Structures are given as C-alpha cells and as structure tokens.
Amino acid sequence: MAETSSTLGSPTRRLVLQVIGLGSAGFAIGCVPEGATPADDAAGNGVSTLALGPFVKISTDDKVTVLLKHIEFGQGVSTGLPTIVAEELDARWDQMKFEHAPAEVPTYGNLAFGGAVQGTGGSTAIANSWEQLRRAGAAARYMLVQAAAERWGVDAAEITVADGVVSAGEDSATFGELAEGAVAIAPPDAASLTLKDPSTFKLIGQEKSATGVSARADTAAKINGSAKYAMDYHPPGTLVALIARSPKFGGKVASFNAEASRAIPGVMLVRQVPSGVAVIARDFWAAKKGRDAILPQIQWNNDNAEMRSSDAIFEDYRETFDVAGHEARLEGDGATAIGGPGRIISADFEFPYRSCADGAAELRRRVHARRILQDHLRFADADRRPAGRRAGSGPPSRPGHDRYPSCRRILRQEGDAQCRSRG
Amino acid sequence: MNLTINGEAVEVNVAPGDDRPLLWVLREDLALTGTKFGCGVSACGACTVLVDGQPxxxxxxxxxxxxxxxxxxxxxxxxxxxxxxQQAWTELDVVQCGWCQSGQILAATALLTQNASPTEDDVNTSMSANICRCATYDRIRNAVVRASQLVGTE
Structure with missing residues (x-):
C-alpha cells in the first residue's frame, strides 16, 4: 500500500513553476528517489523480454507483446492491433499482450496524419497500422525462423510456424524459447517480406470469443480494478493541483486574494496561471477545498469573455437559419421539392453547449525527476515540446506503459480539472 | 482510525470529523485505484463502492x-x-473505456444481492444513476440478467 500523503517532500519553487507553465487545468507533482525510473516490465521473475523491432516484444515466458502507438480508450485497439501482428506472426491469441508505446515520432507516428504526429483519432488506428503491423509481425516471424534455422542447422525454407510454435521435422520450439536467438538476427527489410494471402487468415476477421471468454484484450483488467489509468498513477509524494477557472469563457484573472485558500490545511501553493489560479496541495481533497476557497476571491476581467446567456446564444443560432448558407454540394432542387406535394416533417434538435473535455479528460501528466512526462493524450507528442521549452531543455521522454486515458468526460467545467505531473 | 476495507482492518490517517471523502483515502492513501473519480458530486456513480452491501x-x-x-x-x-x-461482464465484453465499470459492477452486485432475478426494468431503475459515457447500457442490462442466471446455476 502506498504511503500516506504526510510523507511527501517539499517541491522546489522552481520545479512547481516549471510544471505550472504547462498551462494545463490541473496536475499533480511528486518526488521520487533518483534512479527510480519506470521499469518496462515486471522484473525479478527471471523473464527476459526482447524487442524484435519497435512494435513487437517476445518474452522468454512465451508472451508476445504488441506496442500500441494508439491509445486504447474503449474503441478496441488493444485487441485489433495485436490481432494484426499475431496473424502475420502465426502466434496464438492467448499468448498476445499489449502495452502502450512511448511518445516517439516518427516511429509511432500516425501514417494517416503524415507520420509526423502520434495521434489517435478519425477512425484511423487500424487503417494506418494495417500494413505497418503486418510487416512488423512478419519481420518478427522471420527473425524467429532464422534463429530456429541456426539452432537446428536447417534451411529456413524447411521451417514452418503455426499457433506460436516453430517447427522443422522433429524439432520444434516456442517463440519464448527462440526469443534470445531471434533478437540477435539482423532485422529484415520489412518491405521485402511476403505477407499472407488474406484467404489464409486465422485471426483477422475471425471471432475470438468462445463461450464464457472475453474477446477484448482489455476486459479482464477493466473489470477487477487492476487496469491502470493515467490518473491512477499516484506514488508517494505526489501533489495535486486544481485550477480555479473563469466562470465565463474568455475571462481572465484580474486579481485574487489567496489568503483563504492558503489557510486550508494541505494547500502548499496558490499561483496565477494562464487559465486561472492554480491551487497545489498535498492531496486532491485539500486542493479541491483550496480551489473552492479561492473561487470567490478572484476578480475576473471579462473584457474578452462570452457574456451572452445560453438562451441568447440559441436565439442567435436560430437567426442564422434565415441567412443563406454556404453551398457545399447541390443536387436536384430542394426548394421546389419542399414546396411540392407531400407531407413535411419538421423537428428542432437543440443541444446545449457542453464541454466534452474530450482530450483534456485524458490529460493526466507526470513529469519525472529527470523529466519524464507520464500522461495519456490522444496526441501523445503534443505536450512534450512545450514541457521541454518551459524546463529550458529538450522534450522529456515519455514512456508509455499500460495506462489508459481516464474518462471523466461527463464533467463540464471541471472536466479538465486534473492532470498529473511529477518534477 | 480503522476502516474495514475488503475484509481487512486498515489503519488510515483520518481524524474524527474530517470531511475527506472515502474515495481519496482509497485512491491516494491505500492505492486502491480501481475506484474511480468521475464527477465528485455523487452524480455519475463511477466512485461506487459497497458499504455494508449498499451501493x-x-x-x-x-x-x-x-x-x-x-x-x-x-x-x-x-x-x-x-x-x-464479473463473469457476465466478461462474456458480454461490456466494457469500453472502462472508467465507470467498477461502479457499474458494484451497483449490479448490490442489485443482484437484493433481487436474485431482476427484470430489465429492474436493472434500468436500479442502475440509472450509474452513467457510462461510452453508452454501454445495453450490454450492462444484458449482463446483469446474464449474471442472475449464473448465480442461479451455482
């Protein structure tokens, strides 16, 4: 169990300012011992995990891990992307695992976005990964086959691979048994590999679910509380910051009195940031009380704020119906058709403006002592550069790990109220 | 003071009269992060736990x-x-993003504990306050009914 918040150390002022400079809604800051870098895999169990290219890792315990360059936020990429690799690798589905890739462009760039951006969106994950991951799976298969050929002294052409087993005549070996040999094989030119004929697919396009078994790779962890979301990353010493924001869009802080907020036990720092006033505290509840305490103590400059009510905004929208719109495409004669015989069905659909906090909901940041950003954004690379600029150096590294974006989209104003950083 | 959490007596750093919610003691002090923070105002159900069996x-x-x-x-x-x-949730692959599902599962457990054979209407009534932004409601409903069958066969 984690230590309680009373054990936290004092962050330096400079550190806090660096993190605030990220300009986000809220965050947490923690202190970890030097050298406590995040481990890539569960250590100490005698299992080695070896990378066969940027997308495939094979462990000596015969597990195959696929690195997801896209975030899993319910749409199913943790199932779909490993399926593509498993198919070309001729792996068994039950040996497949996944983890989220670090932020690393162009290696993990979205090819549908030109490859220079690492992002998840627009229903592009499978389409842009399709050939890339097929070739990644085929390349790993090639390396395993070459390793087997060397071990058994046979021609690679005599070797077959099926259901996670590499065979030639009387000899056979699991992927795990061949992993250490495979990692020593020079990776092939992926473009030269021959991919499977889709008519021979055993996993792609096939139902994985048997009776009583989950088809989704992320189900098991998400129904027993073990799935780690970015917001769940909270080691001892983590601080939490919340931002008091303008109640009106576009409002800016004119002045504030931090006295009441600072008086809340656990509040460590109150400071103006571009989006409002940040309250940094030893835990969430202290930060929340500190934020609640300062809200009435902020005077807002509404010179550039949206001052209309929701009703007034809707009224403005309705008036735009009377304005000729932009013609994107014209087919037939709509005006004549509507004026002609037949029944007209008319209905109004009005949706209130609600901050979905879609991207921000996923925003949970951590900055390691050596500046490792731990977050989970749809655009994984997007905040590394500003973070690096604020800290006066290059972009921090951003390890991936199995962290899901935290869904708090049902919130409105506070929907983006937390992300987490460590300094 | 001591709390009994998952059957174990746990000493927590909470003083009598302290208003800090259980959610943050679970998540921040005890590293039980399976319980999620959704709205913070009892409006979404993501943080649902059972206290003496009650959601x-x-x-x-x-x-x-x-x-x-x-x-x-x-x-x-x-x-x-x-x-x-949990078995029914697995069979029907209820989850998508998963953030609300701990609360959904505990609410469903409480329902089945009180009503061994809920109808779909019972599920709707009992669980309407547990919000799912992915809108997995249809699978939740079917999974609760499926879970009631699984309990019945044991």
Whole structure:
C-alpha cells in the first residue's frame, strides 16, 4: 500500500513553476528517489523480454507483446492491433499482450496524419497500422525462423510456424524459447517480406470469443480494478493541483486574494496561471477545498469573455437559419421539392453547449525527476515540446506503459480539472 | 482510525470529523485505484463502492463516518453475486473505456444481492444513476440478467 500523503517532500519553487507553465487545468507533482525510473516490465521473475523491432516484444515466458502507438480508450485497439501482428506472426491469441508505446515520432507516428504526429483519432488506428503491423509481425516471424534455422542447422525454407510454435521435422520450439536467438538476427527489410494471402487468415476477421471468454484484450483488467489509468498513477509524494477557472469563457484573472485558500490545511501553493489560479496541495481533497476557497476571491476581467446567456446564444443560432448558407454540394432542387406535394416533417434538435473535455479528460501528466512526462493524450507528442521549452531543455521522454486515458468526460467545467505531473 | 476495507482492518490517517471523502483515502492513501473519480458530486456513480452491501458514492462519503462499517471495493469483490457479475461482464465484453465499470459492477452486485432475478426494468431503475459515457447500457442490462442466471446455476 502506498504511503500516506504526510510523507511527501517539499517541491522546489522552481520545479512547481516549471510544471505550472504547462498551462494545463490541473496536475499533480511528486518526488521520487533518483534512479527510480519506470521499469518496462515486471522484473525479478527471471523473464527476459526482447524487442524484435519497435512494435513487437517476445518474452522468454512465451508472451508476445504488441506496442500500441494508439491509445486504447474503449474503441478496441488493444485487441485489433495485436490481432494484426499475431496473424502475420502465426502466434496464438492467448499468448498476445499489449502495452502502450512511448511518445516517439516518427516511429509511432500516425501514417494517416503524415507520420509526423502520434495521434489517435478519425477512425484511423487500424487503417494506418494495417500494413505497418503486418510487416512488423512478419519481420518478427522471420527473425524467429532464422534463429530456429541456426539452432537446428536447417534451411529456413524447411521451417514452418503455426499457433506460436516453430517447427522443422522433429524439432520444434516456442517463440519464448527462440526469443534470445531471434533478437540477435539482423532485422529484415520489412518491405521485402511476403505477407499472407488474406484467404489464409486465422485471426483477422475471425471471432475470438468462445463461450464464457472475453474477446477484448482489455476486459479482464477493466473489470477487477487492476487496469491502470493515467490518473491512477499516484506514488508517494505526489501533489495535486486544481485550477480555479473563469466562470465565463474568455475571462481572465484580474486579481485574487489567496489568503483563504492558503489557510486550508494541505494547500502548499496558490499561483496565477494562464487559465486561472492554480491551487497545489498535498492531496486532491485539500486542493479541491483550496480551489473552492479561492473561487470567490478572484476578480475576473471579462473584457474578452462570452457574456451572452445560453438562451441568447440559441436565439442567435436560430437567426442564422434565415441567412443563406454556404453551398457545399447541390443536387436536384430542394426548394421546389419542399414546396411540392407531400407531407413535411419538421423537428428542432437543440443541444446545449457542453464541454466534452474530450482530450483534456485524458490529460493526466507526470513529469519525472529527470523529466519524464507520464500522461495519456490522444496526441501523445503534443505536450512534450512545450514541457521541454518551459524546463529550458529538450522534450522529456515519455514512456508509455499500460495506462489508459481516464474518462471523466461527463464533467463540464471541471472536466479538465486534473492532470498529473511529477518534477 | 480503522476502516474495514475488503475484509481487512486498515489503519488510515483520518481524524474524527474530517470531511475527506472515502474515495481519496482509497485512491491516494491505500492505492486502491480501481475506484474511480468521475464527477465528485455523487452524480455519475463511477466512485461506487459497497458499504455494508449498499451501493455508496465514495466521492461524497467522508471516510470518518465509516468506522465500524464494512467497505467493499472492486479489488475485494468476492461474493457469488460479484463473481457472477464479473463473469457476465466478461462474456458480454461490456466494457469500453472502462472508467465507470467498477461502479457499474458494484451497483449490479448490490442489485443482484437484493433481487436474485431482476427484470430489465429492474436493472434500468436500479442502475440509472450509474452513467457510462461510452453508452454501454445495453450490454450492462444484458449482463446483469446474464449474471442472475449464473448465480442461479451455482
């Protein structure tokens, strides 16, 4: 169990300012011992995990891990992307695992976005990964086959691979048994590999679910509380910051009195940031009380704020119906058709403006002592550069790990109220 | 003070009268992060735990009020009903993003514990306050009914 918040150390002022400079809604800051870098895999169990290219890792315990360059936020990429690799690798589905890739462009760039951006969106994950991951799976298969050929002294052409087993005549070996040999094989030119004929697919396009078994790779962890979301990353010493924001869009802080907020036990720092006033505290509840305490103590400059009510905004929208719109495409004669015989069905659909906090909901940041950003954004690379600029150096590294974006989209104003950083 | 969490007496750094909600004691102090923070105002159900078997919003329940009560979180769910719910959730692949699902599963467990054979209407009534932004409601409803069958066959 984690230590309680009373054990936290004092962050330096400079550190806090660096993190605030990220300009986000809220965050947490923690202190970890030097050298406590995040481990890539569960250590100490005698299992080695070896990378066969940027997308495939094979462990000596015969597990195959696929690195997801896209975030899993319910749409199913943790199932779909490993399926593509498993198919070309001729792996068994039950040996497949996944983890989220670090932020690393162009290696993990979205090819549908030109490859220079690492992002998840627009229903592009499978389409842009399709050939890339097929070739990644085929390349790993090639390396395993070459390793087997060397071990058994046979021609690679005599070797077959099926259901996670590499065979030639009387000899056979699991992927795990061949992993250490495979990692020593020079990776092939992926473009030269021959991919499977889709008519021979055993996993792609096939139902994985048997009776009583989950088809989704992320189900098991998400129904027993073990799935780690970015917001769940909270080691001892983590601080939490919340931002008091303008109640009106576009409002800016004119002045504030931090006295009441600072008086809340656990509040460590109150400071103006571009989006409002940040309250940094030893835990969430202290930060929340500190934020609640300062809200009435902020005077807002509404010179550039949206001052209309929701009703007034809707009224403005309705008036735009009377304005000729932009013609994107014209087919037939709509005006004549509507004026002609037949029944007209008319209905109004009005949706209130609600901050979905879609991207921000996923925003949970951590900055390691050596500046490792731990977050989970749809655009994984997007905040590394500003973070690096604020800290006066290059972009921090951003390890991936199995962290899901935290869904708090049902919130409105506070929907983006937390992300987490460590300094 | 001591809390009973998942069957174990746990000493927590909470003073009598302290208003800090159970949710943050679970998540920040005890590293039981399976219980999620959704709205913080008892409006979404993501933070649902069981207190003496009753679904309870941990985000608005001060931990200090729970001395002598028994708290069950997703990590400690081990009743026949709870296991059946998890099995049904697996069979129907209910989850998408998963953020609300700990709360959904505990709410469903409480329902099945009180009503062994809920109808779809019973599920709707009982669980309408557990919001799912992915809108997995249809599968939740089917999975609760499936879980009731699984409990019945044991």
């Amino acid at each position: 309870t919003r941990s985000c608005v329940t001060p931990a200090a009020t729970l001395e002598g009560r028994s708290v069950t979180t997703i990590e400690g769910l081990d009743t026949p009903q709870g296991k059946a719910v």
